[in-house]
Amino acid sequence: xxxxxxxxxxxxxxxxxxxxxxxxxxxxxxxxxxxxxxxxxxxxxxxxxxxxxxxxxxxxxxxxxxxxxxxxxxxxxxxxxxxxxxxxxxxxxxxxxxxxxxxxxxxxxxxxxxxxxxxxxxx
Amino acid sequence: xxxxxxxxxxxxxxxxxxxxxxxxxxxxxxxxxxxxxxxxxxxxxxxxxxxxxxxxxxxxxxxxxxxxxxxxxxxxxxxxxxxxxxxxxxxxxxxxxxxxxxxxxxxxxxxxxxxxxxxxxxx
Numbered sequence: 001x002x003x004x005x006x007x008x009x010x011x012x013x014x015x016x017x018x019x020x021x022x023x024x025x026x027x028x029x030x031x032x033x034x035x036x037x038x039x040x041x042x043x044x045x046x047x048x049x050x051x052x053x054x055x056x057x058x059x060x061x062x063x064x065x066x067x068x069x070x071x072x073x074x075x076x077x078x079x080x081x082x083x084x085x086x087x088x089x090x091x092x093x094x095x096x097x098x099x100x101x102x103x104x105x106x107x108x109x110x111x112x113x114x115x116x117x118x119x120x121x122x123x
Numbered sequence: 124x125x126x127x128x129x130x131x132x133x134x135x136x137x138x139x140x141x142x143x144x145x146x147x148x149x150x151x152x153x154x155x156x157x158x159x160x161x162x163x164x165x166x167x168x169x170x171x172x173x174x175x176x177x178x179x180x181x182x183x184x185x186x187x188x189x190x191x192x193x194x195x196x197x198x199x200x201x202x203x204x205x206x207x208x209x210x211x212x213x214x215x216x217x218x219x220x221x222x223x224x225x226x227x228x229x230x231x232x233x234x235x236x237x238x239x240x241x242x243x244x245x246x
Contacts, residue, residue, distance in 0.1 A: 001136060004135050004136060006132065008135020010128070012127050012132075012195060013127060015195060016187070044201070045204070046208065049205055068135065072135060072201060073138075074201070076199070076200060077199060082165070082234050084231060084234075100227065103200070111204045111205050
């Protein structure tokens with residue numbers, strides 16, 4: 001549990017830092033930073049699931065801290081949902097739909113790419 | 124940043140603890156624990172966004188640690204995406220579709236309910 005908490009602290013810190021940086025870089029009413037972070041986390045978890053766990057390259061002791069802790073906390077479902085509802089509330093249906101559709105399509109594709117890379121990785 | 128990290132540690136710890144308990148309680152091939160945690164986090168963030176931030180009842184210093192830190196880390200997009208791709212990979216299309224559809228529908232409804240409660244709360 002301590003490893004999961006430590007990974008979670010790092011994951012939240014990385015999400016907040018990267019999110020703030022992306023928000024300053026790409027100011028917009030569309031919640032692009034959360035979308036980019038969620039897709040990056042999906043790619044990472046797809047890779048770690050394939051390379052670290054299915055191929056056994058990540059030592060047992062690191063698995064929960066990295067997957068459940070760090071990557072689980074790096075991505076977020078709640079912010080994404082609230083962002084979507086706030087867009088709907090503001091009458092911005094196309095942006096709300098885009099936020100859901102793009103996150104899903106690109107997020108699932110990212111997991112798939114991450115796992116493919118994990119099995120092709122020669123190291 | 125320290126508050127966000129501390130909130131993130133607690134959020135990951137709560138997700139892992141509650142997830143393990145729910146997995147033991149409701150063993151299934153369907154990733155119900157992550158779905159329940161994501162919906163609960165969406166409800167919580169909807170409430171905190173309305174009550175704590177829009178109504179101003181959560182002191183400024185607590186906002187990022189609670190929202191970005193704790194609730195952001197309590198929910199997860201990456202695990203949800205990987206679970207969905209693993210179901211697709213195993214040929215379990217109906218379960219994968221259900222995981223996406225139910226999470227979205229119930230998650231967005233939960234945000235809406237959380238915000239409604241936040242504005243009706245008399246305290």
